[in-house]
Amino acid sequence: MLNLSLQSLSLGLEKKTFSSQELTKFYLERIKRHNTSLNAFISIDEDKSLLMAKKSDELIAEGRPSPLTGIPIAQKDIFCAQGWPATCGSKMLENFIAPYDATVIEKFNAAGAVNIGKTNMDEFAMGSSNETSYFGPVKNPWNLELVPGGSSGGSAAAVAARLAPAATGTDTGGSIRQPASLCGFTGLKPTYGLVSRYGMIAFASSLDQAGPMAISAEDCALMMNVMTGHDKRDSTSVERDKEDYMSQLNGSIKGLKIGIPKEFFSQGLDPSVQTLVESAIEQYKNLGAEIIEISLPNNHLAIPVYYVIAPAEASSNLSRYDGVRYGYRTKEYDDLMDMYFKTRQEGFGNEVKRRILIGTYVLSAGYYDAYYLKAQKIRRLISEDFTNAFKKCDVIMGPSAPSVAFKAGEKKEDPLAMYMQDIYTISTNLAGLPAMSIPAGFTNNLPVGLQLIGNYFSEAKLLNIAHSYQQHTDWHLQSAKGFD
Ligand code: GLN
Numbered sequence: 110m111l112n113l114s115l116q117s118l119s120l121g122l123e124k125k126t127f128s129s130q131e132l133t134k135f136y137l138e139r140i141k142r143h144n145t146s147l148n149a150f151i152s153i154d155e156d157k158s159l160l161m162a163k164k165s166d167e168l169i170a171e172g173r174p175s176p177l178t179g180i181p182i183a184q185k186d187i188f189c190a191q192g193w194p195a196t197c198g199s200k201m202l203e204n205f206i207a208p209y210d211a212t213v214i215e216k217f218n219a220a221g222a223v224n225i226g227k228t229n230m231d232e233f234a235m236g237s238s239n240e241t242s243y244f245g246p247v248k249n250p251w252n253l254e255l256v257p258g259g260s261s262g263g264s265a266a267a268v269a270a271r272l273a274p275a276a277t278g279t280d281t282g283g284s285i286r287q288p289a290s291l292c293g294f295t296g297l298k299p300t301y302g303l304v305s306r307y308g309m310i311a312f313a314s315s316l317d318q319a320g321p322m323a324i325s326a327e328d329c330a331l332m333m334n335v336m337t338g339h340d341k342r343d344s345t346s347v348e349r350d351k352e353d354y355m356s357q358l359n360g361s362i363k364g365l366k367i368g369i370p371k372e373f374f375s376q377g378l379d380p381s382v383q384t385l386v387e388s389a390i391e392q393y394k395n396l397g398a399e400i401i402e403i404s405l406p407n408n409h410l411a412i413p414v415y416y417v418i419a420p421a422e423a424s425s426n427l428s429r430y431d432g433v434r435y436g437y438r439t440k441e442y443d444d445l446m447d448m449y450f451k452t453r454q455e456g457f458g459n460e461v462k463r464r465i466l467i468g469t470y471v472l473s474a475g476y477y478d479a480y481y482l483k484a485q486k487i488r489r490l491i492s493e494d495f496t497n498a499f500k501k502c503d504v505i506m507g508p509s510a511p512s513v514a515f516k517a518g519e520k521k522e523d524p525l526a527m528y529m530q531d532i533y534t535i536s537t538n539l540a541g542l543p544a545m546s547i548p549a550g551f552t553n554n555l556p557v558g559l560q561l562i563g564n565y566f567s568e569a570k571l572l573n574i575a576h577s578y579q580q581h582t583d584w585h586l587q588s589a590k591g592f593d
Contacts, residue, residue, distance in 0.1 A: 110135075111271040112586050115180055115328045118274060122169055122179040129169070129179030133162035133223050136181045140226060140272050143592055147248050149266040151186045152194045153226035161223040168221050176331055176355075178221030183273035185264050186227040187234055188319075189308040190214045197310045198230040198242040198260075201436045201456035211308025212340045213277060213319050220335045225273050229263030232458045233427065234281055234312045236260050237530035239288075240521050241460045248517075249292060250589035251555055255514035258288030258530075264322050265292040270592040275323035275332060279309060281316045282415055283510075283534030286546035289322060290509035290558025293548045295575065295585055296322045297329045298534075300565050301541035302347040305340035313422035314345075316415075316538045325585050326547065326575035330354035333568060349566070357569040360577045362396055368403035368502030373533055379512040381552040386508045389549035389559045389578070393506070396577060401502050405494045410487050411536040412528055417471050417484035418539070423461075424468025430456060463524065492540040499564045504574055508533050509546035509558035533560055543568050547575045548584035556584070 113121070121127055127135075137155055144150050158181070165179035189195045189207035191214075196202045210218065217224070231241040239247040239262025247262040249255040250270040257265045261278030265288035268276050278285040280298035289296030297320045304319045311317060321332035333354045340346040367390065374383060394400055432438035432452030439451035457465070471480035498505060511532055520527040537544045542562055549559035559578075563571040579585050 111588065112324065113274070114325060115177065115274060115323070115331045118180050119174070119176050119178070123174060129162040129165040129223060130159060132179065133158050133181050133225065136225050136273055143270055143272060146253060147250060147266045147270060147272070148245050149229055149247055149263040149270070149272060150183070150226045151196055151198070151229050151244050151263065154193065157192065158223055158225055165221045165223060175220050177217065177335055179223065181223045181225035181273055182217055183225050183228050183264055183267045183276035184214065185261055185277050185279060186230055187279055187310045188214050188277065189310070190224055190227070193224070193227055195227070195310065196244070197234070198232040198244060199457065199461070200243040201430045203243065203437060205436055209308065212305035212342065213309065213336055216335050216338070222335070228261070228267055228276060231260035231262065232461050233310070233423070234260040234279060234284055235423070235460050235464055237283070237287055237527050238517070238520065239263065240517065241458055243458060246517055249514045250592060251293065251514065254516055256291070256517050258291035258510070258514065260284040261288050261322065265289065265294070268292070268294045268322050268324065269589050271588055275321060275328055277319060278322045279317055279319045280538065281312050281419060282538050283531035285320050285322055286509045286534050286544060286558065286560060287530055289546035291514040291556065293556025293584070293587060294322060295325055295329055295545065295547050296320065297333065297545045297568065297571070298537070298543060299333070299337065299568055300543045302345050303566070303568070304336050305338070305343040305346045307340055307342040311426040313419040314426065315422060316419060318538070325579050326545070326572045327355070327358060330358055330572045333572070352569055354569050354572055358573050358576045360573070360580050362393065362398055362574055362577045365393070365398040365504065365574065366401055366502040367393055367398050368401050368498050368505045370403050370405040370408065370498070370505060370507060372405050372408045373507030377511050377529065377532065378508060382508050382512060382557050385550040385552060385557045386559055390506055392578065392581065396581065403498045403501055403505065405498060405536065407487065407490045407494050408536050411491055411539060412532060414484045414487045414491065414539060415535045416467065416528060417480050418488065420464040420468035421472050421481055422468070424465045424472065427461070427465055488539045491536050495540050495542060504571065505562040507560050509560040513552060513555040513557060537562050541565070543571055545571050545575055547578060548587070550584055551587070
């Protein structure tokens with residue numbers, strides 16, 4: 110049951126093997142049993158979820174289901190879902206109840222999916238370990254002493270421990286792919302602009318992108334069919350015909366040219382991760398792909414560039430939390446200024462404050478040219494590296510993260526070490542490209558992810574490349590033990 114694909118669950122619902130209410134109760138029970146140890150969910154609302162399930166059962170009875178009708182999906186707490194809390198992992202939004210639906214939520218609702226709960230995350234999606242959440246850290250189901258990755262750590266733990274059949278995440282610099290790697294499941298960050306950002310609490314608007322987190326590439330394809338589409342309410346949403354990702358999964362990778370960037374296999378990569386990633390690539394070769402060495406010469410600049418641009422955008426986006434419009438307000442204050450200061454001092458955690466300070470600094474007169482503008486220029490060079498690479502290959506492969514899951518607390522006080530977690534993921538966000546992480550094996554009982562990076566709007570191709578690997582391996586079907 111726990112490893113069933115979304116399509117099989119859908120079939121079960123259609124054949125009345127089980128109802129959506131039964132399925133929803135089943136997962137709510139699992140959440141009740143295991144959330145105390147994992148802390149994957151910030152809010153659950155049984156009545157709301159079961160009401161949604163009841164409506165889905167009605168749709169099924171009327172013969173009007175769509176592929177996700179009746180299926181429980183965990184939603185990252187960065188999305189506004191009407192009537193549900195949307196905390197974004199912050200004290201600032203602890204008591205905020207979303208008054209409207211994000212486009213992503215609206216689309217899942219329209220498809221008849223059931224919201225099974227809102228998942229824990231790093232505060233305002235800033236982090237790689239889920240330790241910056243105001244609601245406490247999330248534990249990695251493979252080993253409770255380790256982090257699940259971040260910032261979508263709650264969704265990651267939920268999928269890895271099968272507390273939900275699938276979840277949503279957002280990826281600004283790696284937050285879908287790095288946790289997918291550390292927790293052993295499949296995650297996709299789409300091309301920038303393919304999924305609407307409307308109602309998704311903003312971190313760094315030119316980088317933020319929502320995507321699916323699920324067991325398999327096939328499940329991700331089904332979710333992409335729901336999540337994508339032009340949205341007038343997001344000015345960066347692309348106007349493009351909607352694709353059917355499911356129908357393009359044929360499993361064939363004949364003639365595929367895989368580019369291997371030499372920069373992804375140098376210093377800093379854990380040797381046991383490297384071995385597994387290399388053997389996954391070898392498997393692709395055995396399936397008929399051609400391997401080509403490529404170079405992404407500016408990749409080493411991605412982290413410094415990101416940590417100028419993302420904080421700059423965050424400092425602007427987070428200025429709305431002023432204690433006036435919504436969210437937390439300090440209890441006692443002398444005047445308006447004092448109220449602003451105390452509200453932000455008390456409402457934000459340390460990592461968020463660090464980013465606001467960096468962002469304000471790099472945007473200030475006198476430093477703007479030296480930092481922000483320079484970073485934007487290098488961002489262009491990083492994109493051009495990919496444009497050049499895709500002249501030689503169809504897909505780029507490498508590790509998703511430099512290591513397996515690390516110990517809680519290990520990097521918490523060392524921001525630079527933490528930032529290095531995204532060394533292989535950040536450049537694709539800067540370029541706006543789609544990328545996936547898929548399970549590629551285990552070392553010391555811990556999962557390792559293989560990253561696939563594609564050209565713009567090549568999601569269908571990426572999903573198919575991932576699908577072909579998953580038809581020949583069962584790494585993605587392994588789930589953490591102890592969560593019966
Ligand atoms: N780890 C990166 C950061 O801390 C990326 C986070 C994300 O993708 N949301 O900013």
